[in-house]
Amino acid sequence: MAKKENLTKAFLSGNEALARGAWESGLKVAAAYPGTPSTEILESLALYPELDVQWSVNEKVAFEVTYGAAVGGVRSLFACKHVGLNVAMDPLMTASYAGVSAGFVVVVCDDPGMHSSQNEQDTRWVGPYAKVPILEPSSPSEAKEFVGQAFEISEKFDTPVIIRMTTRISHTKEDVDLGTRTDIAAKPLVKDWEKYVMVPRNARMRHEVVEKRQEKLVKLSEKSRLNKVELKNPSLGFITSGISYMYLKEQFPDASYLKLGMLYPFCDEKIKNFSKKVKKLCVVEELDLFIEEHVKALGIRKAKFKHPSFQLGELGPATIGDLVAGRPKNEKKLPARPPRLCPGCPHWSVFSVLKKLDLFVAGDIGCYTLGSLPPTSALHTCICMGAGVTFNEGVRRAHPEGKIVGVVGDSTFVHSGITGLINAVYNKAKGIVFILDNSTTAMTGGQNHPATGKTIRNEATKALDLPALCKACGVDNVDVIDPAGALKEFEELVKKRLDENTLSVIIAKHPCKLIK
Amino acid sequence: MKKQTIINITFGGIGGQGIIKASELLGWAALYDGYHVKKSEVHGMAQRGGSVESHVRFGGKIYSPLVGPEQADYLLCFHAEEHPRLKTFLKKDGVDLAGFLEKAQAIIENPRHLNTVLVGVLAAYLPIRNESWQKAMEVVFSPKIIEENRTVFEKGKALVRQ
Ligand code: SF4
Numbered sequence: 297m298a299k300k301e302n303l304t305k306a307f308l309s310g311n312e313a314l315a316r317g318a319w320e321s322g323l324k325v326a327a328a329y330p331g332t333p334s335t336e337i338l339e340s341l342a343l344y345p346e347l348d349v350q351w352s353v354n355e356k357v358a359f360e361v362t363y364g365a366a367v368g369g370v371r372s373l374f375a376c377k378h379v380g381l382n383v384a385m386d387p388l389m390t391a392s393y394a395g396v397s398a399g400f401v402v403v404v405c406d407d408p409g410m411h412s413s414q415n416e417q418d419t420r421w422v423g424p425y426a427k428v429p430i431l432e433p434s435s436p437s438e439a440k441e442f443v444g445q446a447f448e449i450s451e452k453f454d455t456p457v458i459i460r461m462t463t464r465i466s467h468t469k470e471d472v473d474l475g476t477r478t479d480i481a482a483k484p485l486v487k488d489w490e491k492y493v494m495v496p497r498n499a500r501m502r503h504e505v506v507e508k509r510q511e512k513l514v515k516l517s518e519k520s521r522l523n524k525v526e527l528k529n530p531s532l533g534f535i536t537s538g539i540s541y542m543y544l545k546e547q548f549p550d551a552s553y554l555k556l557g558m559l560y561p562f563c564d565e566k567i568k569n570f571s572k573k574v575k576k577l578c579v580v581e582e583l584d585l586f587i588e589e590h591v592k593a594l595g596i597r598k599a600k601f602k603h604p605s606f607q608l609g610e611l612g613p614a615t616i617g618d619l620v621a622g623r624p625k626n627e628k629k630l631p632a633r634p635p636r637l638c639p640g641c642p643h644w645s646v647f648s649v650l651k652k653l654d655l656f657v658a659g660d661i662g663c664y665t666l667g668s669l670p671p672t673s674a675l676h677t678c679i680c681m682g683a684g685v686t687f688n689e690g691v692r693r694a695h696p697e698g699k700i701v702g703v704v705g706d707s708t709f710v711h712s713g714i715t716g717l718i719n720a721v722y723n724k725a726k727g728i729v730f731i732l733d734n735s736t737t738a739m740t741g742g743q744n745h746p747a748t749g750k751t752i753r754n755e756a757t758k759a760l761d762l763p764a765l766c767k768a769c770g771v772d773n774v775d776v777i778d779p780a781g782a783l784k785e786f787e788e789l790v791k792k793r794l795d796e797n798t799l800s801v802i803i804a805k806h807p808c809k810l811i812k
Numbered sequence: 813m814k815k816q817t818i819i820n821i822t823f824g825g826i827g828g829q830g831i832i833k834a835s836e837l838l839g840w841a842a843l844y845d846g847y848h849v850k851k852s853e854v855h856g857m858a859q860r861g862g863s864v865e866s867h868v869r870f871g872g873k874i875y876s877p878l879v880g881p882e883q884a885d886y887l888l889c890f891h892a893e894e895h896p897r898l899k900t901f902l903k904k905d906g907v908d909l910a911g912f913l914e915k916a917q918a919i920i921e922n923p924r925h926l927n928t929v930l931v932g933v934l935a936a937y938l939p940i941r942n943e944s945w946q947k948a949m950e951v952v953f954s955p956k957i958i959e960e961n962r963t964v965f966e967k968g969k970a971l972v973r974q
Contacts, residue, residue: 307839307849307951411855435850468852468877469836471843545875613880630897633826635862 308472310436310465314403315340316472317440321399321447322480324348324370327358329711330740331377332412333463334405338375339743342752346477351743351752354681354711359384359402363391363456366400367492369483371447375403378417379680383712385426388456392426393502394492395454397483399447402428405461408582409610412739414661414678416608418584419460423560427506429513430458430560431522434541436470442557445522453509453516460559462582464539464610514561522557523566533574535567535587535599540580543616562590571596578620582611637666642734642806645779646703647674649787653794655699658691660684660713662705663738663808675703682712689716689725699794701728707737707745710760714769720799721770728793728800729771731762734808742810762803772798780806818871819938820879824898825890827855827862830927833952834888835866837931838938840948842870845940852877863894865901886937888930889913909933915971925964932968 308316315337318326325348328338342349348365352358355376362372376384381404388402404422407413423430431446433439439461446457490498517523533552534544541555554570556563567590571577577599581587588601605625606615615625637643647667650657651674659665659675660683668675677687688702704713709731717729737743744750749759766774773793779786786804793800823835835851842849853866867879884901889910902908909930916929935945945965953961 305843307836307843307851464852464877468850469839470850470874470877471848539877542875542877613876613878613883628900630900632863632897633861633894635827638861 304474305471306474307469308436308440309336309467309469310433310439310461311336311405311467312340312469313436313440313472314433314443314459314461315344316474317443318371318373318401318447319344319347320440320475320477321444322371322478323373323447324480324482325362325365325372326350326375327352327362328375329353329355329358329380329383330707330737330743331355331380331405332740333407333466334375334377334380334403334461335740335743336466337373337403337405338752341373349752351745353746355380355383356386359387359391363387363396363400366396366398366450366456367394368485369397371399371401371480373401373403373443376405377413378404378406378419379413379415380404381419381422382417383681388422388428389426390494390499391456392428393499393506394494395502395505396450396456397486398480399450400456401443401446401450402456402458403443403461404458405463405466406583407463409463411463414680416583418586419458420559420586421584422458426456427510428456428458428560429453429516429558430460431557432460432538432559433465433557434538434555435465436468437472438557439465440472442522449516453513454505455509455513460538462539462610510561514563517558517561517563518565520558520563523563524553524555524557525566525570526553526555527573528552530573531575533570533577534580535570535577535591536580537587538582540582540611540616543611543613544580544620546613547616548620556587559586564594567591567594568596571598576600580611580616580619583607634669635666636669637663638809640809642780642804642808643667643732645783645786645806646730646732646804647672649779649783649790650674650701650703652787653699653790655701655794656691658684658687658700658702660702660704660708661739662708662732663734664703664705664732667703681708682716684708685713685716685720685729688727688729689720689723692725692727701730701794703730703732705738706731706733706735706747706762707743709762710746714765717766717769717771717801726797726799728790728802731766731801731803733762733803733805734811735805736808736811738808738810742808763801766801766803771801772796773800774803775800776803776805778806779804816872818869818874819886820884820903821868821886821888821934822865822879822884822898822901823868823888823890824863824865824894826894827864829864829890830924831864831866831890834890834927834931835868837928837945837948837952838868838934839870840951841935841940841944842868844944844947847871848874850874850877854878863897865898867901886934888934890926890930907937909937912968912971916968919967919971920964922960925961928961928964929968929971932965933971934968935965936969936972
């Protein structure tokens with residue numbers, strides 16, 4: 297991260313630029329759970345001492361803390377990766393009804409191409425689903441600029457605003473102009489039960505407010521410079537957004553463009569007018585057919601769309617020409633080396649034993665997911681955060697006599713494994729849940745979490761006691777062992793616990809090699 | 813804004829070799845030299861050992877942050893086995909600096925310096941003033957390691973002059 301003093305320009309990533317823009321716009325409170333490609337947003341915000349920032353236990357908590365701060369009257373920001381928003385959907389859907397007091401921005405980083413994710417879901421659909429506006433920048437500079445506008449829209453229209461990023465925007469760096477911070481005083485705390493207590497009587501009234509707000513947001517979308525028309529050569533026009541705009545500008549510098557910076561709600565009149573002004577019209581977007589389906593619904597016959605093969609993966613300079621020509625995707629790439637566990641990674645020893653004992657291993661999200669790759673092949677499911685715990689139970693319900701265990705990381709266990717463990721105890725499930733405790737959130741680069749006893753700024757705080765917690769949940773046996781130093785004992789322990797008809801937690805504790 | 817010509821550079825190797833840091837150094841140097849610059853990389857998760865490629869483009873006005881196939885003016889390769897894959901980015905008349913990899917490895921004692929030596933090699937080819945490189949190093953390296961990096965950077969430049 298750059299030293300910021302005396303600089304008017306800095307070389308910033310989309311995430312760093314967005315953080316800078318939020319800071320300049322008077323942000324006060326920010327929270328997230330780490331997740332590639334969004335992690336650096338909070339890491340950058342933590343460098344500004346005037347901000348109240350935190351790694352939260354999970355995305356739902358992070359959302360609620362920051363949204364609470366916005367309802368309380370200060371500008372706040374929640375950041376997550378696409379699948380992180382799934383965890384926070386519950387508060388988002390109703391935050392849309394209740395609205396805000398001070399600006400509230402939700403930054404969601406999608407991962408087209410799944411560089412580091414379990415699916416390729418497209419957050420743009422959340423706009424119509426939650427009825428909240430979505431902005432999408434095309435560059436780090438725009439990310440910085442858009443976050444200020446997002447706070448203003450949030451306050452003016454009384455709504456959370458989503459900024460949708462993608463890996464390519466989050467992690468691209470460019471020279472970005474720096475500004476200064478505007479401090480904004482907290483608004484007084486108000487008790488407005490009709491606005492913030494979403495019981496049916498009030499929620500019905502708020503739903504009406506939401507529908508009226510939609511109409512106003514459409515007007516904004518029509519006149520906002522976020523949706524920019526660039527008329528050049530009228531023989532070819534593109535409707536596009538995000539990084540796709542950049543790839544197109546590179547190869548079709550003379551074409552005309554309708555660049556959508558506000559993706560939702562759509563600017564129907566602008567789209568219709570633009571389509572009349574160009575001879576050939578082409579819609580270019582990464583992943584799903586979000587713009588395409590809307591343009592089709594508007595009845596714009598001349599519009600051309602991408603071949604279905606382009607719904608998969610990232611666009612890029614190598615493939616954009618084929619897309620525009622209506623051809624299928626034809627990417628010739630020599631295979632890249634896959635990532636693997638670091639040499640000396642503590643997970644190796646655990647997996648060597650699980651493999652030897654030929655167990656069915658329900659896995660979770662973390663570095664240890666790489667234990668599934670051949671030749672190790674010692675992890676057999678990975679769906680979402682926390683499922684290492686609940687899949688031990690679920691798979692056992694199908695095969696009560698099976699040799700089944702679950703593995704989960706320390707950070708992941710705190711994120712969403714605890715409730716699953718309580719459920720297993722309550723419903724009399726058996727088996728072993730391994731907590732692979734490497735004392736960090738390793739896969740995203742090594743962030744603190746409650747059990748490390750340190751905050752996002754490395755300040756000491758109360759450390760969560762994992763063995764005590766598991767005991768308190770009611771687990772029959774809780775063992776803590778460093779398998780790296782005692783592989784034989786570890787194997788004996790696993791065998792012993794498997795033979796008992798009990799629910800056990802084995803905490804395999806050894807720090808990640810990359811911890812500084 | 814400076815010269816309109818765009819220069820495209822592709823860096824590549826495997827995780828843990830300091831490739832991102834190398835391209836970061838070039839990015840800041842180009843910024844200090846008054847160019848518009850974009851950098852973007854393609855790599856997997858936090859673990860080491862997977863392929864990493866990083867693209868830097870600078871000039872008047874840059875749109876795409878990625879260098880396309882056969883578009884790189886320079887290729888800086890950190891790992892011989894990755895070379896065939898990376899070569900697809902190089903222009904037909906582009907400059908392949910892979911020949912400097914062994915020489916660079918031979919003149920350093922600390923393998924952590926490989927990235928800075930190779931950026932030194934690259935610097936000998938690029939229209940970026942020395943003072944901009946020096947300022948970039950102040951941002952990218954901590955005070956503790958900046959002097960050793962300045963020294964190996966010069967060694968890298970000298971390799972080209974030999
Ligand atoms: S980052 Fe840490 S936990 Fe992840 S593979 Fe490397 S050593 Fe293992």
